Amino acid sequence: MGEEGFTAEQIDTSRPHPARMYDYYLGGQDNYEVDRAAAERVITLLPDIRTAARENRSFLHRATRIVAARGIRQFIDIGTGIPTSPNTHEVARTVDPAVRVAYVDNDPIVSAYAGAKLTSAGDAGFVLADLRDPGAVLEHPVISGLIDFDEPVALLLVAILHFIDDAADPRALVAALTDALPPGSCLVLSHATSDFHDAEQLASVRKVYDNATANLTLRPYAQVRSYFDGFDLLEPGIVQPPFWRPASPVPDDPELHGLGFYCGVGVKR
């Protein structure tokens, strides 16, 4: 049994899982044949997906460091993904070793790795829960044990909301979570978008995800912007990941300008 009470047999290897496909895009080893086959189909349709995954991960690292440097000492990272070092707690603890991190994901395979790779050192915990049930996330004992909602919190929703379809009302889900946070809290968010690729190409990519455990809903700039209502955006606002406070000048590479992802960080008013 894993720490959340599931067995290895419950790990579904018959359908592609977005967490394991993302692990494959990043060059990880924690994926199965079904995930690799689906990810390869996406790579054929969208050759820049691997660069997008790497750049998204690198945004997560820079944003985590910047938010920790602003003095935030507690993080809720929803849609953790299969652990890929450095993980959120490792990055944030380069600023302050006392940072507390609650990881949340609905994929049992992420939970299976959590004990060894995410929660074994310092104040960190893992919750096997679904973003579509924000009450269950906020009320979970691991969250209440780690997070003091009277102090600013960093909420990470990095590359997860495009797995929430419109029927589940992602904007209301984000609001339910951010309503629980005090002013000065930060929202760190990235989202796949339809703004940079042609519609036919993206329709084919979406079909690959139709067979996976979560579908893909790409959203335009205005919708991604709306998740930050009630937040002041840190400079440079909502941009593609390579352009969010890059560590060094971004090369003039058309691929980097065409990545189908937006990201940003907001501070709650």
Ligand SMILES: C[S@@+](CC[C@H](N)C(=O)[O-])C[C@H]1O[C@@H](n2cnc3c(N)ncnc32)[C@H](O)[C@@H]1O
């Ligand atoms: C593409 S990975 C992103 C990993 C990490 N946040 C990053 O950006 O590097 C998306 C993660 O979101 C998780 N996920 C998808 N839908 C979810 C949901 N409804 N509730 C919780 N986690 C979900 C997947 O299992 C996967 O681990």
